[in-house]
Amino acid sequence: MERALICPQCKAPLKVYWYSRSVVCNYCGTTVKLEESSISTREFRDAFAAWNSPTNYALTNWISIGDRHWAVENLIAQGENADVYNGRLARWPTELVVIKVLRDGQNAQGMEREWHTLQQLIQSEVRGADLFSRLVPQPVMTGVISGPTFPGRKVNIFRRESAFKFNFEEVRKVYPKGIPHRASLWVWRRILEALSFIHESGYVHGTVVPEHLLLQQNEHGVRLVGYGRSGLRGSPFSEICAKYEPYYTDAVKPGMPLMSHLDIKMSARCIIHALGGDPQTLALPDSVPARLAECVTKYAQLSLRTSSEISAWTIRQELGEIADDLYGAPAFVPIKMS
Secondary structure, three states, X not given: OOOOXXXXXXXXXXXXXXXOOXXXXXXXXXEEEOOOOXXXXXXXXXXXXXXXXXXXXXXXXXXXXXXXEEEEEEEEEEOOOEEEEEEEEOOOOOOEEEEEEEOOOOOOHHHHHHHHHHHHHHOOOOOOHHHHXXXXXXXXXXXXXXXXXXXXXXXXXXXXXXXXXXXXXXXXXXXXXXXXXXXXXXXHHHHHHHHHHHHHOOEEOOOOOHHHEEEEOOOOEEEEOOOOOOEEOOOEOOOOOHHHHHHHOOOOOOOOEOOHXXXXXXXHHHHHHHOOOOOOOOOOOOOOOHHHHHXXXXXXXXXXXXXXXXXXXXXXXHHHHHHHHHHOOOXXXXXXXX
């Protein structure tokens, strides 16, 4: 016989020692007084199975990976090969997640590349990893779905960060003439910081486009997502999506080696887009300060074989100097979406 219990308040399992007369639930804080009698392992396992079963939580859509079940909520994005949903662990206490589900008939290689790259990045030991490894999407689970919703499909599950809600395609719709020029400087610096960490860790993102840049509302934060074309520096680039051609340009071909300068070049074109310009022609509104316009268009045309002395971090430093010269002392300039 094993002494095992579940909390009568929230149904979470309780950790109980043989000498205990009471125990406090780690999940809901309820104090549970213990009787002298014990329950069997079978009774506990039955109780755990009931607590862990999504059918006991009035859910209509859920996926299963092994013995973990995840409620599928609203659709939040549609990528080239996968659909992205908000979700949560299908029990209480729960866990908020983002669920990325491969569409029927699509190749799973991109999702596998994404999972591998993120696993390596969160384990990176390069300078600044303690900070920057927490700013990439945090992997929770991957596998093939066995539950009633989307059975047989590949899925990647990530921890949900509620502050990062809008991508920069959505930002452009709110700011059709472009975000404030001063704000574009901190936006680009946040992107370059993420890229510097990725590159120092030996990887290249491969698809730095507005849909893969998430704005942290009312703060100075940007998150880079969408690692389906990522890989080790020098590994073959997979393919180009037609809708992203303005960000790649004709210089990028499938099978060419992944290079860090590709990410830098694409990031500059994302800033041109955010400023209300055209990432293909590199045209910018006349209101953009000349020094900023010169800098962003220069790196938007960066040769993929340029000297390695140019890096995401050196450009970040250059932007700091431009910000000081144009605007003086630092100021809080958030991008408001509502």
